[in-house]
Amino acid sequence: xxxxxxxxxxxxxRPITILYPKEKIPIPDAFRxxxxxxxxxxxxxxxxxxxxxxxxxxxxxxPREVEFKGKTxxxxxxxxxxxxxxxxxxxxxxxCPTGAIYLKNxxxxxxxDGEVVIT
Amino acid sequence: xxxxxxxxxxxxxxxxxxxSPWITVYNSGACNACDIEIIACLMPRFDVERFxxxxxxxxxxxxxLIVTGHVTLKQASRLRRVWEQMPEPKYVIAMGACGAAGxxxxxxxxxxxxxxxxxxxxxxxxxxxxxxxxxxxxxxxxLNLMAEDAAHGxxxxxxxxxxxxxxTEGKSCTVIP
Amino acid sequence: MTRPxxxxxxxxxxxxxxxxxxxxxxxxRVKTVPDRIHDAITTSQAMLGFDRLITISTxxxxxxxxxxxxxxxxxxxxxxxxxxxxxxKPVTPTVSDLLLPAGIYERQIHDLFGxxxxxNPNMKKIILNEDWPGDEFPLRxxxxxxPDVFYGxxxxxxxxxx
Amino acid sequence: MPEVVVSIGPQHPALKEPVNFKVIADxxxxxxxxxxxxxxxxxxxxxxxxxxFIRVLPLLERVCGICSHSHATVFxxxxxxxxxxxxxxxxxxxxxxxxxxxxxxxHLLWLxxxxxxxxxxxxxxxxxxxxxxxxxxxxxxxxxxxxxxxNEIGGVRRDLTPAQVEAALARLPVLEERIxxxxxxxxxxxxxxxxxxxxxxxxxxxxxxxxxxxxxxxxSGVDYDVRRDDPYLAYAEVPWNVITDTHGDVxxxxxxxxxxxxxxxxxxxxxxxxLPAGPIRVDAPKTAPKGEIxxxxxxxxxxxxxxxxTNGTDKVERVDIRTPTLANWTSVAxxxxxxxxxxxxxxxxxxxxxxxxxxxxxxxxxVDKVGR
Numbered sequence: 001x002x003x004x005x006x007x008x009x010x011x012x013x014r015p016i017t018i019l020y021p022k023e024k025i026p027i028p029d030a031f032r033x034x035x036x037x038x039x040x041x042x043x044x045x046x047x048x049x050x051x052x053x054x055x056x057x058x059x060x061x062x063p064r065e066v067e068f069k070g071k072t073x074x075x076x077x078x079x080x081x082x083x084x085x086x087x088x089x090x091x092x093x094x095x096c097p098t099g100a101i102y103l104k105n106x107x108x109x110x111x112x113d114g115e116v117v118i119t
Numbered sequence: 120x121x122x123x124x125x126x127x128x129x130x131x132x133x134x135x136x137x138x139s140p141w142i143t144v145y146n147s148g149a150c151n152a153c154d155i156e157i158i159a160c161l162m163p164r165f166d167v168e169r170f171x172x173x174x175x176x177x178x179x180x181x182x183x184l185i186v187t188g189h190v191t192l193k194q195a196s197r198l199r200r201v202w203e204q205m206p207e208p209k210y211v212i213a214m215g216a217c218g219a220a221g222x223x224x225x226x227x228x229x230x231x232x233x234x235x236x237x238x239x240x241x242x243x244x245x246x247x248x249x250x251x252x253x254x255x256x257x258x259x260x261x262l263n264l265m266a267e268d269a270a271h272g273x274x275x276x277x278x279x280x281x282x283x284x285x286x287t288e289g290k291s292c293t294v295i296p
Numbered sequence: 297m298t299r300p301x302x303x304x305x306x307x308x309x310x311x312x313x314x315x316x317x318x319x320x321x322x323x324x325r326v327k328t329v330p331d332r333i334h335d336a337i338t339t340s341q342a343m344l345g346f347d348r349l350i351t352i353s354t355x356x357x358x359x360x361x362x363x364x365x366x367x368x369x370x371x372x373x374x375x376x377x378x379x380x381x382x383x384x385k386p387v388t389p390t391v392s393d394l395l396l397p398a399g400i401y402e403r404q405i406h407d408l409f410g411x412x413x414x415x416n417p418n419m420k421k422i423i424l425n426e427d428w429p430g431d432e433f434p435l436r437x438x439x440x441x442x443p444d445v446f447y448g449x450x451x452x453x454x455x456x457x458x
Numbered sequence: 459m460p461e462v463v464v465s466i467g468p469q470h471p472a473l474k475e476p477v478n479f480k481v482i483a484d485x486x487x488x489x490x491x492x493x494x495x496x497x498x499x500x501x502x503x504x505x506x507x508x509x510x511f512i513r514v515l516p517l518l519e520r521v522c523g524i525c526s527h528s529h530a531t532v533f534x535x536x537x538x539x540x541x542x543x544x545x546x547x548x549x550x551x552x553x554x555x556x557x558x559x560x561x562x563x564x565h566l567l568w569l570x571x572x573x574x575x576x577x578x579x580x581x582x583x584x585x586x587x588x589x590x591x592x593x594x595x596x597x598x599x600x601x602x603x604x605x606x607x608x609n610e611i612g613g614v615r616r617d618l619t620p621a622q623v624e625a626a627l628a629r630l631p632v633l634e635e636r637i638x639x640x641x642x643x644x645x646x647x648x649x650x651x652x653x654x655x656x657x658x659x660x661x662x663x664x665x666x667x668x669x670x671x672x673x674x675x676x677x678s679g680v681d682y683d684v685r686r687d688d689p690y691l692a693y694a695e696v697p698w699n700v701i702t703d704t705h706g707d708v709x710x711x712x713x714x715x716x717x718x719x720x721x722x723x724x725x726x727x728x729x730x731x732x733l734p735a736g737p738i739r740v741d742a743p744k745t746a747p748k749g750e751i752x753x754x755x756x757x758x759x760x761x762x763x764x765x766x767x768t769n770g771t772d773k774v775e776r777v778d779i780r781t782p783t784l785a786n787w788t789s790v791a792x793x794x795x796x797x798x799x800x801x802x803x804x805x806x807x808x809x810x811x812x813x814x815x816x817x818x819x820x821x822x823x824x825v826d827k828v829g830r
Contacts, residue, residue: 015163016163016164016587016590017166017169018165019169020252020255021255025250025251028601030597030598030601030622031601031602032601032602032607034245051512051513053514054216054220054221054222054225055225082220084219084220084245085216085219085220085222086216086247087216087222087223087516087520088247088605089223090607091513094615103601107252108246109256109260110245110253110256110257111260112241112242112277113243114220114235114240114243146475147476148498149523150520150521150523150526151475151522151523151812152520152526152604153523154475154523155523155567155604156603158586159586159593162583162586162587162589163583163586164586164590189500191498191499191500192424194497197497222520223516223520224505224520227504228504229425229434229499247602247605248523248604248605250603319750323752348666350761351765351778351780353765353776353778353780354778355767355778356776366763374752396667396788397668397785397788400784400787400788401780423499424499
């Protein structure tokens, strides 16, 4: 009897499967995904590279003048993140004073080269 | 039974391989996160068996080896052996940040620097752990790579340059026999 | 047990084994010597109802290696029996005959700190890789993997920075 | 009859995780079992000594992918106690919600795996389907399906918005209904009763003697739960019950876990409905004073203990991690003696082994032939 009930219930319910490539799985707004850097905002303080647990943020040369708290600073360095080595802990986002480095709610792609960097 | 290397049958084999890739998951010292996400892929929500992707326990049946995580010293020789047991052409997907470079464990005393030092990796997936849709994307990337390789007649056309960042001296593929 | 076990009764009972201090509301720390650890555990087990071992913690103090046996009973008070062993001769009697789960903790401590537990019948290396050198104990403070040390043909890379 | 050594692992079609069993069997009966578990040994404890409190938390989360919140919480709880910080109630509640959701996803995962090893794949599919609802909630709250990254010393990193609370509450009734169904199933489903009853029996005395923890111990009648005995987070304020059972076999462990699933939904519901307002973190100092603490936590698999010693700097002097699976291996090796070889997967799965937890350190268990 219970078998019949179960069958009927499942027969009437919608399938749970998401047909992935055709319909996308919703990504929540809070999702910590692909790392992104806004170059305009970065003041080159290298806090993100100090705090990164996986040490995938390196500071490379990027001289530029940036506005910070009404002052114009001449920064020397800018961060570079190895995309496939990022562990998405969002500590860089948490400790960045200007919000220049953050994690978008987007998926990273997969690729054949493990050394892809984001600057 | 060896498949004769004539055009038609070779094409048939390649077509069949791309339509139903069989996968072996090897936990080379991961934190289980990638493994449960792979199982989540198989489950009703994502159901990768729709694509003909089957997860097999035995490496001898598999086309694709998914290495979840960095490689500990103890697992290095075992991983190499599992990889050697797979039939050609074999493909390796390194999952997550650990697969690419050890992730948060990079440089600890009881692990290799990366999966690359033990077996050649074909596809990297970002994330710690990757979402199931990213895993599916990675398998699709791997299938595209298979098709390209078949068109080029082997993997030689995309010979990897040695990995940058870590120096590869001394920790080449000399794994404990 | 006729009377309830409280912090006071434990303090009174364990005084003979060394310095007793209450470090937290429900945790007591007793500093004793390696020779008396067997008696201390027997006493706390039989008289005070400390019947289960939470864990054996090990700390490298530099000069000495410190072992802490954390026990708990049904009264939910934790007692930490601490002993210190000299670095050059870290040998102590096993407690795996009194507390069965201790055997597994002793094995891993033996591997990672090089402390020998006399009387433990299964004291061979297992945690680390098969070809790990027998005289290197990775969790000791002074151990760092050398840049040109190879284990089984695999180079252990030294981490830059931290 | 001569004894036969059956070696299984580390890569084996029937195993999901790297572990090596050497089963010494006499015919069909197991005489003793040797385990080699250190394939996942990474050296986390050494690395934790070299990283400051900010960078060590993501590392400790990755001790284990299933109980990641447990490791981060137990560590930050210990460090906060050494620093003498008191955490705002809202942060305590958020931590409790994540912890209980984690317990739910872990127990649902376990129920599925246990059903899978007895060949009851329908239940496997069902539990994993329901687990997705928990995973969605966790992903919405924390931003990742597995490594939540919610903790930091002094509080939590993310606040719960009213929309997130609404969404989580909306998912709970469906889950509650499903869990009721599982409770009913565990007690009546013939497939499970046949394979779980009287398999891997362990009496209360044995559970105490061999140091079993968590649902394994509670199934044998040991009334021991850190959440009640040494209350942390918000457990002292939330009404809930400790689930115990007297069967002592795999059936009892299933009943305990399913019962805990129900309790977890009630705790999550209470916390979401009574979420206090206020800040979610306090500013923590960079360094911790000298001190030592044994921080305990009831992880999904049992009691998790971190022994932490600080030395006045921004790094720990020593963190010693005792994971619940490690404590349970002795008891499982005892359970297996005199059982059928075919029952190994069920009995091993019944303690919910988490090998990446365990293998940060390793063990080989030796069981006396006389055993029990």
